[in-house]
Amino acid sequence: MVEQREHFVVRFAGEGGQGVVTAAEMLAQAASQVGYYIQTFATFPSQILGGPTWTQARVATARVFSPGDELDILVAFNKEAYDTHRSEVRNGGVIVFDSAQFTPENEAASIGLPFDELAKKTGNARAANMVVLGALTRLVNWEPGFMEQFIIKRFTRNRPDDESIIKANIEALHLGRKAAGDTELQVGQLAPPQKPEGIQVLMKGNEAISVGAMAAGMDFYVGYPISPATPILLFMERNLYGPGKYVYQSSSEIESINAILGAGYAGKKAMTATAGPGFSLMAEGLGLAWMAEIPLVVVDVQRGGPATGLPTKTEQSDLNLALHPAHGDVNLPVLAPGTVEECFWAAIRAVAWAERYQGPVIILSEMMLAERSENIPKPDLSKIKIENRLIYKGNGNSGNGASNVYLRYKENELQPMSIPGGPGAYVANGSEHDEFGDTTHRPHHHVRLTERRFGKLRLLESDNFERVNPNHNIAVVPWGGSKGPAWEAYGHLEKAKVPVSWFYTMELNPLPPKMLEELKKKDLVLVPELNYQGQFASYLRSLGVKAETINQYTGLPFQVKELVHRITEKVNAASKKKVTA
């Protein structure tokens, strides 16, 4: 009796350039096309060619939130990959290896295939990936039609050689299937797909942020290449065209931030994207945007830090910097999406926030979201409420010599902004200023304007947060990309009747006030996060929440089982303490 499975996890591991990334992408596309849910995870070395690379794909009959802890199938393109990843294969899992490269010893549940040799038999050496996909889809008893349909769709490109490429790939698929079938190995029967309702899109986090920002009306992008944010620059360089839209690759992140500052001041909805090192360089510019009240959006796709750190690994260690990127009294709004779908909506909200409160907004994304493919419901763009800053329409000085008419910094919260070329000339000033924008050092101005800058944050407060079983004394509150594994862990905790609540928001600053109020009442708030210092827990403590971090800093995301274990331990310890007290 073959075990019925609701999901399976496959990892492709090898050398960069061997097709490791393409194989996972193809599997994601094929699976999502027939109605399975998919989530991938990718990690590469920071070099152009070669180096140990691996990708993971999880295919499921219902929505999944993490790339999966244990491997059902490991596809090892070389011996090093096998040695590194073997321990993560579950009992009953199967190893598919390239027998032209190596043969593992004492490995009963394994299938050796000469990937390239089999591909060459089809007359198309580039079909090696299809040999692999054939083998592994046979291991979960996928009907061959699924992959065949995918091959036909993928390679129908209106080119003369379409037909021969399709034929070779289908042949390669069956060669792989047959080789796997001959071994009679199985990792279970994957249940038939349950097609999600409504139209779905398959996107990566960086793509979701890019499309989201454009849908929100972002019309000015200047950026500098840096892993893992470069795909956003490339997207904009291909797509941000049309009347009034501008894109440019800058000469540094210092130039990027100051360019979008100039554009935001001049009336554009301006954005840049970067990662840790670039974000550090933007510090002074972000302080100016806060001081002079200039709308702009900076996306920080976090990677491992500090300094050059781990350019291609994932970490959530830029929160402190995002909240307080510059010297002086500065506290920036921060949105940290937790899924690919939230990346889209975070971009929409960030552009809206910048316009609404007339200042800089940070999106904290992460490498694991940026490079993750996930099927999500197609966002309905007609439901997006595009926000535009209030614009001054008075007489200003209109070049007639009467000045000091428009008072940019008069009100205690904010007021319509004048735009260069129109009425209301003023100086957007990074020195402390009075209502005109003129430099002043007098205490009453510094007091009033400091309070004005902080007061405006109230305009961003919302009720956008998740709460599940809110009445327990202990709550789990993850942030950003750790939401996924934490949410799966929470499912296990619920089943095990561990008394713990769930709260979550992508609006890290300002936090939804009602959520903060509820968290303040908890005896303990546990924060899963990927950094050493427990940055979000520390931030929550500063707001009066009894928060403790559950952290990890390997450069990889949390495993679900680890979170279940660590949260349960903390909850048990806290309950025991309560009883003895």
Add this chain to the structure above:
Amino acid sequence: MTNKNPEYDFKWCPGCGDFGVRRAIEWAFKDRAVKTQQSVENNVVVAGIGCSGNLVHLVEGPQPYGIHGIHGRTLPIAFGIKLGRPDLNVVVVAGDGDFLSIGAEHIGPQAQRNLNVTAVIMDNGVYGLTKGQSSPTTSFGTVTNSTPFGKIEGKVKAIEHFLALGVSFVGSGFSGKPRELANLITKAMEHPGFAIVQVQSPCVTYNDTYDYLKGDPKKGIAPALYDVPKNHDASDWDAAFKLARAPGVPIGIIYQAPGSVPMEKRIDEIKAKAKPQSPQELLDAYVIR
């Protein structure tokens, strides 16, 4: 500001060269308003940090827009304004410290882009606002409070530097002749591309160079300033470089690249090649079919 603001806290020293530069910029804006029939509010002044940057607050008469940003970053801010709003006339005002020291990295990229802005650099050879430290244009061996035993480095030769980086309009002016300076700034603003006007604008407190520039027959000092010779061919880069290397300070247009194509024109050409898709079309490309 046109109306005096009693709470405004900044003043230039009496006799500061920057007064003349301010007057020249006001005149250039007025001339431009008449010529283009556009309001002065079509101009944006991007100011650096230092005595010179305060010019943005001290403009009298019809007010341009202004942004008083951070040290050394006038060009990137101007780049953002001009890229996003090619309809605006953008003028950078900064000193030798801001522009040639901390901000020097930005000159090359803008020269290559041929960013269509005008930078008016007030060169006084000293950090004035921080009270008298050596700057990139302070001469070798000069004693200042940060170089008590004399400056260790040689002077940055600004005009040669700009020419070498490919700046398409390089002018040299003097704050003591504001009408001539206004005309030079007007020509720089009319130039379709990146224009830098390097202005000798003495600091009377820390580095008074009036005698050196204008000369003083009583003291037997010959003037360093002289008008660019009538027979100088400003479209000839080699001639411009030679002029820049000659002794003294020539006043006028040193170089103006013939056939200069500004950044915004090149961008229009690129835009004509692209086939823009709406956000809806971009999103549709990800639909699972």
